[in-house]
Amino acid sequence: MSASSFLKALKAEGLTVVEVGDWREHNRDHKGPWGPVHGVLLHHTVTRGSARTVEICRKGHDDLPGPLCHGVITKDGTVHLVGYGRANHAGPGDDDVLRAVVAEKAPPPDNEADTDGNRHFYGFECENLGDGDDPWPAAQLDAIERAAAAVCRHHGWNERSVLGHLEWQPGKVDPRGFTMASMRERIRDRLK
Numbered sequence: 602m603s604a605s606s607f608l609k610a611l612k613a614e615g616l617t618v619v620e621v622g623d624w625r626e627h628n629r630d631h632k633g634p635w636g637p638v639h640g641v642l643l644h645h646t647v648t649r650g651s652a653r654t655v656e657i658c659r660k661g662h663d664d665l666p667g668p669l670c671h672g673v674i675t676k677d678g679t680v681h682l683v684g685y686g687r688a689n690h691a692g693p694g695d696d697d698v699l700r701a702v703v704a705e706k707a708p709p710p711d712n713e714a715d716t717d718g719n720r721h722f723y724g725f726e727c728e729n730l731g732d733g734d735d736p737w738p739a740a741q742l743d744a745i746e747r748a749a750a751a752v753c754r755h756h757g758w759n760e761r762s763v764l765g766h767l768e769w770q771p772g773k774v775d776p777r778g779f780t781m782a783s784m785r786e787r788i789r790d791r792l793k
Contacts, residue, residue, distance in 0.1 A: 602755050604685040607671070611680055614751035616744055619681045621659055627668050628686025634720055635687035640702040640762040641749045642691050642722040643784070644670065645731040645775040651675040654728045659683035670724035672748060678740030680725075680748055690726065691718025694769035705761040708768045718769055723752050731777045745784065750791040760789040 602610070604625040611618050628635065648654040654673060658681075661667030668684025675681065693714035699721060701708045725748055729735050749763045756762070765781040766773040 602752075606755065607685060607752075608682065610751040610755045611672070611682075611748060614747040614754070616747050616751070617679045619679055621655060621681050621683045624659075624668075624682040625685050627659070627684040629666070629668070629689055629719070630686045632719075633687060633717065636720065638723060638756075639699065639721045640723070640758070640764060641752050642718065642724045642764050642766055642769060643745060643749065643776050643781070644690060644724065644726045644766045645729040645777060646673070646726050647731045647775075648728060649730060649735075651677070651679075651681075651728060654726075655681045655683065658726045661689060665689050670726040672725050674725055674727045674741060674744050674748060676728050676738050676741050678738070678744035680744060687719050688724055689719060690724030691722045691766070692770050694718040695771070698764070698769055702762055702764060705759050707761065708764060711767075711769055711771050714770055722764075722769075725749070727776060729776065729778060731775055733777050735778065737778050742779065742784075742787075746787040746791055749784070750788050753788065753792060760785040760792065763788055 668688045673681040695711040696716040
């Protein structure tokens with residue numbers, strides 16, 4: 602999907618979208634290929650404050666240059682587009698999980714990190730401290746559901762093409778505060 606198609610798909614799903622800077626050309630493509638893309642990966646940011654969160658996800662930090670995702674979903678349910686193409690969000694993950702995503706089956710437990718996920722996933726960072734106490738407002742959960750569904754709808758994928766980072770990379774816990782099973786149910790219902 603092109604960057605323009607990505608934007609169109611998100612808006613068609615009823616999302617409020619903010620385009621941040623040169624997001625269409627902001628990527629890490631010089632570090633390796635992007636694609637074939639097989640799914641959507643959801644994260645929490647461990648940050649507070651929408652403006653700061655968007656800036657970090659766009660620019661990155663000393664240890665990890667941006668973009669750190671394609672879209673940032675803030676507490677109010679707005680999707681801020683910060684990059685398109687390869688992004689530093691997925692990291693290495695489990696090849697068995699990738700095969701399950703491609704086959705649109707339930708993911709097995711992730712027990713190795715042998716596959717480049719930045720190549721294969723769209724990434725949405727969701728503003729949340731990730732401590733299990735920071736709330737997930739209804740507007741934000743709705744936007745997460747809609748954003749993932751928009752990408753799935755465009756590609757003809759089902760809800761099993763959506764993973765949490767914790768299902769992809771051993772040792773990750775995000776997103777924390779809602780279950781991926783419940784989010785996939787919401788995405789499934791939206792895609793009907």
